Amino acid sequence: MFEFDTVTVSRSLTAMTLLFHAIFATLGVGVPVLVSIAEFIGIKKKDPHYTLLARRWTRGYTITVAVGVVTGTAIGLQLSLIWPSFMQIAGNVIALPLFMETFAFFFEAIFLGIYLYTWDRFKNPIYHWFLSIPVVIGGTLSAFFITTVNSFMNTPQGFELEDGRFTSVDPLAAMFNPATPTKVFHVISSSYLTAAAVLAGIAAFIILVKKGSLYHKKALKLTVMATFLFAILTAVAGDLSAKFLAEYQPEKLAAGEWHFESEEGADLVVFGTLNEDNEVENAIRIPNALSFLAYGDFNAEVEGLNETPEEERPPLWIHYMFDFMVSIGFYTLGISFLFLVFWKMKKWNEFNKWLLWGIALTGPLTMLAIEFGWIYAEVGRQPWILRGFMTVAEGATTSPYVFEMFVLFAVVYLVLGIGCLLTLRKIFKGRPAELELEHRYPQTAAASKEDDA
Amino acid sequence: MSYELIGITVLWFFLYGYLIVASIDFGAGFFAYYARMTKKDHIMNQLISRYLSPVWEVTNVFFVFFFVGLVGFFPDTAYYYGQSLLIPGSIAIVLIAIRGSFYAFESYGSKDNAFYMFLYGATGLLIPASLSTALTISEGGFIEETANGVQLLYRELLTSPYSWSVVFLAIVSVLYISAMFLAYYANRAGDEPALELVRKYALFWSSPTIIASLTTFIALSQQNYDHYESALDLWWVFGISVAFFMIAVFLVYQGKYYGWAFVSVMFQFLFAFFGYGASHLPYILRPFITISSGVTNETMAISLIVVFIAGLCLLIPSLILLMRLFLFDADYVKGKK
Numbered sequence: 001m002f003e004f005d006t007v008t009v010s011r012s013l014t015a016m017t018l019l020f021h022a023i024f025a026t027l028g029v030g031v032p033v034l035v036s037i038a039e040f041i042g043i044k045k046k047d048p049h050y051t052l053l054a055r056r057w058t059r060g061y062t063i064t065v066a067v068g069v070v071t072g073t074a075i076g077l078q079l080s081l082i083w084p085s086f087m088q089i090a091g092n093v094i095a096l097p098l099f100m101e102t103f104a105f106f107f108e109a110i111f112l113g114i115y116l117y118t119w120d121r122f123k124n125p126i127y128h129w130f131l132s133i134p135v136v137i138g139g140t141l142s143a144f145f146i147t148t149v150n151s152f153m154n155t156p157q158g159f160e161l162e163d164g165r166f167t168s169v170d171p172l173a174a175m176f177n178p179a180t181p182t183k184v185f186h187v188i189s190s191s192y193l194t195a196a197a198v199l200a201g202i203a204a205f206i207i208l209v210k211k212g213s214l215y216h217k218k219a220l221k222l223t224v225m226a227t228f229l230f231a232i233l234t235a236v237a238g239d240l241s242a243k244f245l246a247e248y249q250p251e252k253l254a255a256g257e258w259h260f261e262s263e264e265g266a267d268l269v270v271f272g273t274l275n276e277d278n279e280v281e282n283a284i285r286i287p288n289a290l291s292f293l294a295y296g297d298f299n300a301e302v303e304g305l306n307e308t309p310e311e312e313r314p315p316l317w318i319h320y321m322f323d324f325m326v327s328i329g330f331y332t333l334g335i336s337f338l339f340l341v342f343w344k345m346k347k348w349n350e351f352n353k354w355l356l357w358g359i360a361l362t363g364p365l366t367m368l369a370i371e372f373g374w375i376y377a378e379v380g381r382q383p384w385i386l387r388g389f390m391t392v393a394e395g396a397t398t399s400p401y402v403f404e405m406f407v408l409f410a411v412v413y414l415v416l417g418i419g420c421l422l423t424l425r426k427i428f429k430g431r432p433a434e435l436e437l438e439h440r441y442p443q444t445a446a447a448s449k450e451d452d453a
Numbered sequence: 454m455s456y457e458l459i460g461i462t463v464l465w466f467f468l469y470g471y472l473i474v475a476s477i478d479f480g481a482g483f484f485a486y487y488a489r490m491t492k493k494d495h496i497m498n499q500l501i502s503r504y505l506s507p508v509w510e511v512t513n514v515f516f517v518f519f520f521v522g523l524v525g526f527f528p529d530t531a532y533y534y535g536q537s538l539l540i541p542g543s544i545a546i547v548l549i550a551i552r553g554s555f556y557a558f559e560s561y562g563s564k565d566n567a568f569y570m571f572l573y574g575a576t577g578l579l580i581p582a583s584l585s586t587a588l589t590i591s592e593g594g595f596i597e598e599t600a601n602g603v604q605l606l607y608r609e610l611l612t613s614p615y616s617w618s619v620v621f622l623a624i625v626s627v628l629y630i631s632a633m634f635l636a637y638y639a640n641r642a643g644d645e646p647a648l649e650l651v652r653k654y655a656l657f658w659s660s661p662t663i664i665a666s667l668t669t670f671i672a673l674s675q676q677n678y679d680h681y682e683s684a685l686d687l688w689w690v691f692g693i694s695v696a697f698f699m700i701a702v703f704l705v706y707q708g709k710y711y712g713w714a715f716v717s718v719m720f721q722f723l724f725a726f727f728g729y730g731a732s733h734l735p736y737i738l739r740p741f742i743t744i745s746s747g748v749t750n751e752t753m754a755i756s757l758i759v760v761f762i763a764g765l766c767l768l769i770p771s772l773i774l775l776m777r778l779f780l781f782d783a784d785y786v787k788g789k790k
Contacts (some may be wrong), residue, residue: 101763
């Protein structure tokens with residue numbers, strides 16, 4: 001009983017840290033891409049609007065990246081503090097990507113520092129833009145390396161297990177395990193998507209409530225375009241991930257889909273409820289779609305959850321996580337496509353109120369989808385910490401103080417979250433883009449005022 | 454050289470790197486707070502924020518690098534340190550989190566907040582104190598292994614003269630290293646009032662630093678006589694360290710060659726730190742982990758070393774660029790850019 005409690009609390013503490021970190025990590029990977037694009041357009045088109053956009057995004061980004069760095073440090077240490085037995089065993093196999101991740105992080109940290117403090121130091125602005133490249137590369141590589149570690153936990157390989165110790169270790173085989181390609185693709189594309197959607201959401205919101213200027217309209221067009229492109233990429237990545245699951249982790253897909261009996265031509269179950277006998281009620285059923293999702297063939301046989309021993313099954317509530325994630329993904333794809341259609345059709349007004357509200361919503365929604373997706377991915381491999389080798393209960397610490405640490409970190413994340421919001425507010429409140437434009441680029445400011453009028 | 458020895462040397466270098474860059478950072482926090490209390494903050498703040506803002510993240514990475522590398526090369530450390538350091542480790546994370554994030558928050562106007570300045574100063578002293586616990590327990594005698602896992606013996610830890618002398622040494626060296634660096638930086642910036650102030654700090658903290666080093670040595674002989682004896686075998690290494698200490702203090706006292714003074718400080722700690730580390734071997738955590746028992750498998754160790762070399766080829770030019778743009782760019786240091 002006592003041990004069970006420690007394990008539950010250890011899981012909750014790790015979940016809390018990761019869910020909080022995921023918000024900032026996702027922005028950390030995605031925002032530099034958009035900053036770099038905006039700065040590049042600004043230089044090429046000689047349009048200070050875009051340069052200012054890059055500048056202001058960067059200013060906000062500094063704050064989120066700081067929280068990302070400290071929560072990332074926290075999870076790095078917590079891995080060993082909360083899961084000591086797991087790290088002792090798995091450390092022999094996953095040390096390489098963890099180590100490489102810190103290199104990528106180091107690289108990013110150095111160039112982010114330089115990028116932030118050298119906006120006006122070069123005569124030719126392209127030199128400053130060059131500095132954004134290593135930041136983008138570092139952030140994306142960090143995501144890549146750390147995702148390979150998570151992939152390894154889902155489909156461990158590259159070692160042999162003898163008497164509780166790993167032998168014949170092949171670090172590269174462990175890194176490039178079957179889960180790696182789809183997971184990395186999905187994590188990186190969805191991070192880019194979320195960052196684009198959050199920035200698009202902010203632009204749409206400002207146009208709605210403050211009647212934004214030309215600057216905001218340009219920002220919106222750029223970010224919605226990016227949202228649309230990254231949403232397509234993410235959808236492709238999601239489809240590939242489902243096919244991967246069907247082959248390598250059928251129990252995760254089956255639990256996510258409430259697919260109990262193995263059958264050919266399996267239906268896709270959307271939302272709904274389960275009754276006491278685990279029968280699906282009130283759901284929308286899309287005939288044969290699960291077979292298509294899993295194998296690209298409407299009549300393929302999909303393995304059901306009943307094939308998995310009962311004590312190795314993930315909880316069934318992850319179905320909702322899967323459904324929410326996918327619904328938000330399609331919503332974002334749809335609404336950004338609609339905006340682009342309105343924009344290209346000269347007669348229609350792409351800045352109509354309903355469309356803008358729809359876009360504004362994608363910001364918080366995509367961030368939620370990130371959280372839902374991670375919960376689905378992580379809870380979906382319960383009860384394993386290393387699928388097939390070590391359960392979560394075997395990996396946890398035996399220290400009796402985990403609960404106190406949970407409370408301590410809950411307070412810290414609350415303070416960090418509030419501090420982050422307050423600081424962001426402080427930065428942008430009372431310093432609207434128009435004023436800054438006037439201050440830095442008076443000519444452009446005058447020109448855009450005429451345009452607005 | 455065997456790969457476990459390469460591994461521990463690499464890691465020790467990174468810990469040393471962290472010791473230097475983090476000390477500058479942590480000490481600066483304390484001085485900034487102290488200057489505010491004594492109404493001299495206008496002299497100090499500009500100096501500190503110009504150097505620290507671009508590099509705080511890099512400082513943090515040195516630390517992450519060390520612990521990820523340690524667990525990578527010696528996975529057993531994850532088990533023993535992880536089990537026993539849950540509380541001190543978590544406290545250190547919290548302090549680092551407060552400090553790191555408030556750094557960024559600070560750039561946008563919380564600088565005038567007295568409570569924030571207090572946190573900034575206090576974390577600067579508490580982080581080294583909490584991190585030094587890891588070094589203290591490595592001497593053995595502070596943790597026990599039972600059927601229920603590994604436990605830290607808090608009573609032993611809190612009543613040990615050795616653990617307190619390590620904490621004291623950590624704090625005073627932080628202040629000493631930081632003041633020495635700030636003196637160098639103020640001199641480069643041509644900031645006379647700041648230089649005068651931090652030069653005083655540097656000279657003031659030099660004597661507790663050397664005294665604490667001696668008392669820690671004596672406490673070590675009580676705590677772990679074997680380690681003390683192997684340290685005595687390396688007496689010349691510690692002798693060189695003391696010589697560099699004297700050069701550094703002499704130069705600052707003369708008010709000349711601040712750059713060389715800081716280089717001497719770096720050598721002083723380099724020798725002391727490596728002397729300590731070398732005499733600690735073959736144990737990483739007495740008596741549970743030695744470098745040969747705890748090391749990872751050969752393939753992993755070799756690939757870590759390969760990645761490490763490749764990573765350095767990327768990092769060293771980047772770090773040089775960072776330093777040229779901020780630390781050694783005379784105009785930037787003087788506040789013109």
